[in-house]
Amino acid sequence: MKQKLVIGTRGSKLALWQANYVAACLRERYPEVVIELKNMVTTGDRILDVPLAKIGGKGLFTKELEVAMLSSEIDLAVHSLKDMPTDLPEGLILAAVTDRVDPGDALISPEYKTLANLPVNAKVGTSSLRRKAQLLHARPDLTIVDLRGNLDTRLKKLTTENLDAIMLAVAGLKRLGWDEHITQVLPQDICLPAVGQGALALEARENDAETLAMLEFLNHEPTRLATLAERAFLAEAEGGCQIPIGVYGQLNQQGQLSLNAVIMSPDGREAVRDTIVGSPAEAAAIGQTLAVRMLDHGGREILAKLFEAK
CATH class of the missing domain: 3.30.160.40 (Porphobilinogen deaminase, C-terminal domain)
Incomplete structure (x- = not known):
């Protein structure tokens, strides 16, 4: 067993929550092992003024962490599974997929509360092409506004950009204790989630048998199987x-x-x-x-x- 594990993570509040959650689980399981966090900045974090769809979706929030793993700068990385490309770099594997939190999409609209109550031509903020398409399918009249930034930034933009509503993942809001902002969880017949939404992914080197063995207890098999089907799709x-x-x-x-x-x-x-x-x-x-x-x-x-x- 290794005496030290270095976890790579992005620096946002949600990413740090996720990495600290995994670190706490590891410390409880292996109290004799030193667990360290290393904050890193990804391409998706740096480019905030361009819609994600225009700069390419694959690996925007994972590449820099994966480079650090392959160079043994870190031992594992914690990601939102929905951010992970279906093809991983050679030498890296999904070591574990955690138990899924609510996979739903949340509407946040302090004034109107629900999608049905939004006025005609209401302005709704989202950075997701998936959410945009499904919103417009249900409500073709809506005006969709691109919304980038971390969760707290996007919540603030609801007011500063005079939006009628914004869309965010339920899981992230719940993990940060901000679920009081949710005014409606959209039913899946209106909005199906992104691949892997609500689950955390632990990525590690394929040849690092010690780390892989130490992470096995964090794998939730029903979630792994469900998200395996989603990623294959x-x-x-x-x-x-x-x-x-x-x-x-x-x-x-x-x-x-x-x-x-x-x-x-x-x-x-x-x-x-x-x-x-x-x-x-x-x-x-x-x-x-x-x-x-x-x-x-x-x-x-x-x-x-x-x-x-x-």
Whole structure:
């Protein structure tokens, strides 16, 4: 067993909460091991004045941490799983996926409370193309405003930019104790979450057997299987985090893996939805199968138009 572990993390309040949560779990499990945190700045943190979709979604919040891992500057990195590309750099693997917190998307609107109550042409802030497409599908009249920055910055912009509402992930708000701001959790028939939303990912070097063994207890198998199907779906659809895809997997009461997904045009006008149920042991195949089926039934045309526009 290692005598010291260095955890790489971004410096935002949420990223630090996540890294400190993992550090606390490790300290409790291995009280004799020194656990250190190393703050790092990623590309996604530096570029705050350009929409994520325009600077490319893959690896914006993970690349610098991964370089540090490969050079043995840090032993592991803690990410929001939704920020992780489906293809990891050679030599790195997902060592553990933690128990998922609420995967939902929150509407924050102190005046209007719910999506249905927003006035015609209401201004809604979000940095997510996925949320934008699903919002516009439900409410084509809305004006979507790009919203970048950390959670506290985005909450402040609700007032400073005179927005009627903003959209944020429920999990992040709950982790920071800010869930009192939530006025509505959108139902999944309106807004399916991002791949891996609500789960934390622990990334480590593939050949670092000691670290991998020490992280095993943090893995939550039902969440790992569900998100494995989600990530397989995204990989098959050839999408990064900034294309309008929503997908959510869960183990049902019968022990089967259920996967719901939607592929949308950015304006929300075109949508392909589908569901698949199968054995958790075939999680990756379930995700791939659903993606192929949806691509064959209109999804491929929707994504082709998006890539042509870029």
